[in-house]
Amino acid sequence: MSSADKNLSVFTTEGLPDISAKKFAIVVAEWNSEVTEKLFEGAYQTLITYGAIAANIVRGNVPGSFELTLGAQWFAQRKDIDAVIALGVVIQGETKHNDYINHAVAQGITNVSLKTDKPVIFGVLTPNNMEQALERSGGVHGNKGDEAAMTAIKMLGLYSEVARGYYL
Numbered sequence: 001m002s003s004a005d006k007n008l009s010v011f012t013t014e015g016l017p018d019i020s021a022k023k024f025a026i027v028v029a030e031w032n033s034e035v036t037e038k039l040f041e042g043a044y045q046t047l048i049t050y051g052a053i054a055a056n057i058v059r060g061n062v063p064g065s066f067e068l069t070l071g072a073q074w075f076a077q078r079k080d081i082d083a084v085i086a087l088g089v090v091i092q093g094e095t096k097h098n099d100y101i102n103h104a105v106a107q108g109i110t111n112v113s114l115k116t117d118k119p120v121i122f123g124v125l126t127p128n129n130m131e132q133a134l135e136r137s138g139g140v141h142g143n144k145g146d147e148a149a150m151t152a153i154k155m156l157g158l159y160s161e162v163a164r165g166y167y168l
């Protein structure tokens with residue numbers, strides 16, 4: 001299923017955990033900031049809508065999506081941070097540069113998540129053009145930022161269930 005078949009801002013919300021005491025870091029790439037700001041707004045608002053406290057949401061900017069990995073790691077290593085959301089937009093250019101960035105960030109974010117044992121969410125759009133980016137940042141296909149925030153919330157819920165022996 002692609003974003004065209006599933007609106008990124010529509011998700012199931014039953015059984016979400018209480019996140020009022022959870023602390024989130026949102027790392028935002030400055031490249032294509034007209035789009036990444038929309039991703040940030042979506043992620044921030046979704047966290048607030050589902051119970052996060054504004055004072056428990058911190059933001060850090062990085063120059064480009066390639067730097068999201070290290071930025072995310074700096075936050076994820078902090079004891080007080082429960083989940084990190086990495087937001088970026090890598091638009092296809094004339095060369096394969098975008099492929100290198102995309103694969104590095106996807107793998108890098110995965111590594112940070114596993115290394116720190118915390119949800120580190122891949123909120124990176126990899127569109128062919130700006131039109132596709134806008135469609136996925138509050139346009140016809142919803143907002144990847146909303147989806148990224150909801151993913152963080154759901155992963156925290158699963159973690160707390162597993163830690164409490166819910167699945168034994």
Ligand SMILES: Nc1c(NC[C@H](O)[C@H](O)[C@H](O)CO)[nH]c(=O)[nH]c1=O
Nearest residue numbers: 029031063064065066088089090091
């Ligand atoms: N072209 C895009 C970039 N490029 C910059 C890199 O992410 C990186 O900052 C640079 O290579 C220095 O390490 N970044 C994006 O987020 N989006 C792009 O479309």
Ligand SMILES: CC(=O)[C@@H](O)COP(=O)(O)O
Nearest residue numbers: 091092093094095097098
């Ligand atoms: C992410 C990109 O593709 C861009 O920075 C590079 O564009 P190009 O491949 O046209 O050099």
